[in-house]
Amino acid sequence: MRDMTGLEWFKSSYSGNDGPECVEVALTAEHIHIRDSKTADGDRLTVSADTWTSFLSHAVPRV
Template sequence: MTPTPLTWIKSSYSGNDGPDCVEVAISNPTVHIRDSKTKDGARLSFTAEVWADFLEFTTGH
């Protein structure tokens, strides 16, 4: 079975020319994070629950 390729979405907080370029891909139940400038570099993976907690902590919502 071939894994489904991830669809990466650039964070709305990332600028087009700035250093903060983060991309997110959701593959239920995992959320994947990578640096858009280093697409083949290291990636982080979180459960959806941990990602939601992170977003709540960082945005205050």
């Protein structure tokens, strides 16, 4: 879904369309934008790509 700022937002394929508890992410060349799907017009968290990669390395279980 693209918003008025031109960002294209997506959520995990594990998220159902009927559940309200989703985090959505939009990618740009230098930043990762994160928002709550329940409040799409609300506040957003923006981090650098390096910060996002570091976060994921700690948040995602290693197989």
